[in-house]
Amino acid sequence: MAASSIYASGTTGSDVIVIGGGFHGLSSALHLARAGARVTVLEAEYCGRHASGVNAGGVRTLGRHVAEVPLALASRELWHRLPELVGDTAGFVPSGQIKLAETDAELELLRARVADLNQRGYRHEVLIDAATVRTLLPAVAPHVTGGIWAADDGHALPFRAVTAFRRAAQRIGVTVHEGMRADALRRVGERWEVTAAGRCFSAEYVVNAAGAWASGIAKQVGEPVPEEPVALLLTITHRVPAFCTPVVGATGRPLSFKQFDNGTVLIGGGVRGSVDMAARNGEVDFAQLASNARTAINLFPHLRGVGINRSWAGIEGFMPDGIPVISPSRTAPKLVHSFGFSAHGFELAPAVGHIVAELVTSGCSALPVEPFRIDRFH
Numbered sequence: 374m375a376a377s378s379i380y381a382s383g384t385t386g387s388d389v390i391v392i393g394g395g396f397h398g399l400s401s402a403l404h405l406a407r408a409g410a411r412v413t414v415l416e417a418e419y420c421g422r423h424a425s426g427v428n429a430g431g432v433r434t435l436g437r438h439v440a441e442v443p444l445a446l447a448s449r450e451l452w453h454r455l456p457e458l459v460g461d462t463a464g465f466v467p468s469g470q471i472k473l474a475e476t477d478a479e480l481e482l483l484r485a486r487v488a489d490l491n492q493r494g495y496r497h498e499v500l501i502d503a504a505t506v507r508t509l510l511p512a513v514a515p516h517v518t519g520g521i522w523a524a525d526d527g528h529a530l531p532f533r534a535v536t537a538f539r540r541a542a543q544r545i546g547v548t549v550h551e552g553m554r555a556d557a558l559r560r561v562g563e564r565w566e567v568t569a570a571g572r573c574f575s576a577e578y579v580v581n582a583a584g585a586w587a588s589g590i591a592k593q594v595g596e597p598v599p600e601e602p603v604a605l606l607l608t609i610t611h612r613v614p615a616f617c618t619p620v621v622g623a624t625g626r627p628l629s630f631k632q633f634d635n636g637t638v639l640i641g642g643g644v645r646g647s648v649d650m651a652a653r654n655g656e657v658d659f660a661q662l663a664s665n666a667r668t669a670i671n672l673f674p675h676l677r678g679v680g681i682n683r684s685w686a687g688i689e690g691f692m693p694d695g696i697p698v699i700s701p702s703r704t705a706p707k708l709v710h711s712f713g714f715s716a717h718g719f720e721l722a723p724a725v726g727h728i729v730a731e732l733v734t735s736g737c738s739a740l741p742v743e744p745f746r747i748d749r750f751h
């Protein structure tokens with residue numbers, strides 16, 4: 374990146390324009406500013422409006438695609454010392470995460486996974502038997518056969534995390550424009566010009582962190598990608614007496630489950646509603662919510678009859694192989710993509726923002742990002 378920037382006349386200039394004020398855009402902006410860049414974030418609505426502000430808050434290395442494991446472990450380290458990075462814990466609770474097996478066959482799958490990870494040198498997931506599961510989760514149903522456990526995982530508060538990163542970025546000079554949707558990108562000489570809400574912004578680099586809308590940006594620079602927007606559903610129950618400390622997932626069916634300090638229980642884990650991309654809105658599907666609630670009741674039978682406070686849908690970009698795009702553009706100079714986190718990007722954001730900053734400032738990263746290249750779908 375050049376030490377100084379030349380702005381085209383009539384434009385607002387910086388070194389890097391980040392498109393998208395979700396957790397990834399803001400984390401990238403923060404790490405870029407820490408590296409000395411002048412950064413402008415353009416957010417179409419408000420920061421954290423979509424997946425980043427409304428997700429389940431799971432800080433999970435457990436059960437990750439093997440390509441993501443190094444990134445997830447690096448990010449988890451940052452979660453454990455978030456106050457040093459952003460001056461706030463973001464509500465992070467190192468509660469541990471557990472993934473349950475409900476049959477002997479599922480337990481064998483988990484056993485094979487842990488053996489594979491161990492062979493690759495990873496020790497963060499531990500196979501546990503049914504008795505150990507019951508020690509961690511006394512209220513769990515008797516049919517559970519065991520599970521895997523990541524003691525240093527946990528959960529945090531999504532909107533608080535987004536806000537902490539935004540404020541930390543702004544404190545060191547990042548400019549955040551909300552209500553400013555980037556419409557068009559074009560190269561003008563050695564720089565990018567991005568038009569948004571009738572204004573023109575200029576920068577040497579662009580970061581595409583537009584979440585479920587990012588494939589539209591990629592398409593503009595001749596890099597179409599098969600990103601699918603999906604509405605993921607979550608539900609919060611009424612308060613019940615404390616019975617569950619870790620975050621709980623299942624192996625054979627969708628479940629992400631946790632109890633907050635105030636007694637409410639969050640239920641989700643991948644059940645889907647419908648998306649209206651033009652309206653930028655997700656709708657709940659009650660049949661899916663009911664199926665999700667049944668899973669929760671199967672595993673924690675005492676929750677039968679507990680009332681629901683509210684349910685909602687958040688829009689997330691999914692890639693066909695379930696792992697994100699974190700990649701320099703292959704068609705355009707000085708453009709870095711970071712999107713398609715496929716329902717597990719919250720945990721990754723603190724470290725992936727650093728990777729994006731590395732890709733902008735040096736063209737490569739200390740962490741292995743080859744599996745996330747944008748041209749892997751061709």
Ligand SMILES: Cc1cc2nc3c(=O)[nH]c(=O)nc-3n(C[C@H](O)[C@H](O)[C@H](O)COP(=O)(O)OP(=O)(O)OC[C@H]3O[C@@H](n4cnc5c(N)ncnc54)[C@H](O)[C@@H]3O)c2cc1C
Binds near residue numbers: 415417587711713718
């Ligand atoms: C219900 C739900 C539960 C989840 N649970 C978990 C979990 O427990 N753990 C976990 O790790 N992950 C979880 N995730 C996934 C996680 O939330 C996402 O992977 C992550 O937040 C993606 O962040 P992002 O910044 O890439 O995208 P987003 O948060 O979608 O941010 C992208 C932003 O870009 C803006 N934008 C789009 N187009 C433009 C444009 N042209 N110009 C300007 N701005 C634009 C959007 O308005 C949006 O604010 C969950 C997701 C959902 C929906």
